[in-house]
Amino acid sequence: MTNLLKDKKLSETPFRKEVLAIFKNYKTAIPMAVIERDLKDYNRITLYRTIKIFLEKGLIHEISMTGESANYALCLSDCSATVHHHQHVHFKCTQCEMVSCVEVTAFPSLQLPDYKIEQLEIQASGICKSCLQGE
Amino acid sequence: MTNLLKDKKLSETPFRKEVLAIFKNYKTAIPMAVIERDLKDYNRITLYRTIKIFLEKGLIHEISMTGESANYALCLSDCSATVHHHQHVHFKCTQCEMVSCVEVTAFPSLQLPDYKIEQLEIQASGICKSCLQGE
DNA sequence: TAATATTTGCAACAATGTTGCAATAAAAAT
DNA sequence: ATTTTTATTGCAACATTGTTGCAAATATTA
Numbered sequence: 001m002t003n004l005l006k007d008k009k010l011s012e013t014p015f016r017k018e019v020l021a022i023f024k025n026y027k028t029a030i031p032m033a034v035i036e037r038d039l040k041d042y043n044r045i046t047l048y049r050t051i052k053i054f055l056e057k058g059l060i061h062e063i064s065m066t067g068e069s070a071n072y073a074l075c076l077s078d079c080s081a082t083v084h085h086h087q088h089v090h091f092k093c094t095q096c097e098m099v100s101c102v103e104v105t106a107f108p109s110l111q112l113p114d115y116k117i118e119q120l121e122i123q124a125s126g127i128c129k130s131c132l133q134g135e
Numbered sequence: 136m137t138n139l140l141k142d143k144k145l146s147e148t149p150f151r152k153e154v155l156a157i158f159k160n161y162k163t164a165i166p167m168a169v170i171e172r173d174l175k176d177y178n179r180i181t182l183y184r185t186i187k188i189f190l191e192k193g194l195i196h197e198i199s200m201t202g203e204s205a206n207y208a209l210c211l212s213d214c215s216a217t218v219h220h221h222q223h224v225h226f227k228c229t230q231c232e233m234v235s236c237v238e239v240t241a242f243p244s245l246q247l248p249d250y251k252i253e254q255l256e257i258q259a260s261g262i263c264k265s266c267l268q269g270e
Numbered sequence: 271t272a273a274t275a276t277t278t279g280c281a282a283c284a285a286t287g288t289t290g291c292a293a294t295a296a297a298a299a300t
Numbered sequence: 301a302t303t304t305t306t307a308t309t310g311c312a313a314c315a316t317t318g319t320t321g322c323a324a325a326t327a328t329t330a
Contacts, residue, residue, distance in 0.1 A: 011276060011327055032317090046278055048318065064199040066256065091250060102250065108243035110259065115226060115237065118261035121201065124245065126253035146296055146307060167286090181309055183287065 008057040015042070019050050020059075028100040029063050029073035029090070056081045063090045063099060065123050071099045090121070093128035100128070143192040150177070154185050155194075163235040164198050164208035164225070191216045198225045198234060200258050206234045225256070228263035235263065 004020060005012045022038045023030070032051070036042065051072065054060045058079035063071040077085040088101045102124075110120060139155060140147045157173045158165070167186070171177065186207065189195045193214035198206040212220040223236045237259075245255060 013277065013327070015278080043279055044317090045280085045319085049277085062201050064201045064203070066197050066199045068199070089245065089247065091247070091252075094253065102247055104245070104247065108245055110224065110239070110243055110257065112224065112226070112237055112239065112259070114264040114267065115259070116262040116267060117226075117259045118229065119259065121258040121260075122245065123256040123258070124247070124250070124252045124254065125256075127251040129249040132249065132251060148296070148308065150309080178310055179286090180288085180311085184308085 004059055008059055010053065010057060010059075015046060016050055019047070019054075023060065023072070023074045026073075028098045029071035030099075031069050031071050033069075035072075058084070061086070063101075063123075065090065065092050065099065065125075068092065068099070073101050076101075090123045091128065092123065092125040093131055094125055095127055095131040098128055139194055143194055145188065145192060145194075150181060151185055154182070154189075158195065158207070158209045161208075163233045164206035165234075166204050166206050168204075170207075193219070196221070198236075198258075200225065200227050200234065200260075203227065203234070208236050211236075211238075225258045226263065227258070227260040228266055229260055230262055230266040233263060 003012075005016055010016065018039060019035065022035055025038075026034075032047075035047065035051075039047070051060070054072075055062060058075055058081055060072045061075050061079065061084055063073060065071070075084065075086070076088075079085055086101070087107050088103045089107075090099065091102045092099045108120070108122065110117060138147075140151055145151065153174060154170065157170055160173075161169075167182075170182065170186075174182070186195070189207075190197060193210055193216055195207045196210050196214065196219055198208060200206070210219065210221070211223075214220055221236070222242050223238045224242075225234065226237045227234045243255070243257065245252060
């Protein structure tokens, strides 16, 4: 268990540790609303600033899916604000509404004539593991 | 040139025609801000409602890319609010900032063990056609 | 433990999006 | 073509989301 805050040269405050703990609790990506619900007591402004700096330092990444409010998840590999080294697909379950990051071995590739592709982001939706089993 | 509004059983009002004309003018996807700038005179609330109903009727679709505000573009094929028949990739140029829909013949496929994928959305970023040529 | 740097919370504000309702305009029916 | 019906618009008011300056509090460094 490494110290994510110190690694990214961020001061270790109780609030940041608490937010980080929430991220670690979830295996899925979570929206602001979930973080707010899980914090016993929090300041809206501080939370915004915390999320912002976590994003800037590449501690977490943002997942925007069409029609959804933004979700956030811990970065698994060493990322910065702009460069992310993920090889995963963002998956939204249409049944339980969970958004998660799914690691894939063979990440699809794509070539477009006349375009130079630098990054690919894949958002899938369907039925997740636990919903498939639960039926 | 079909009548998109009538096709979708929407009243043909001057305002809706104007908004539709703006969408037709652009080959790219556009954010709210661009629509607002292009409208000579408009009511904020009516615009929100217009976008909402255009989305509901499948006249336009929303494109959410990480870090971006939402973009909107006309649907090319016959779509509804939930089901879109696009075979295109959303492309964001990191140079000119344009977001566009790029039709592809071979749309990548993806299989995930334990997941049932129903829809795939692909967001690419890099350098677009005109920026590549302009250099 | 003191000095310095960073973070927090407040107040105030800006931007974005929503709702009820009366006036208005479009579509359907006569 | 004119009336009736239905849908849209704009206003006021509000809800939500996100931002900024600044002083107090806290964390880090020396």
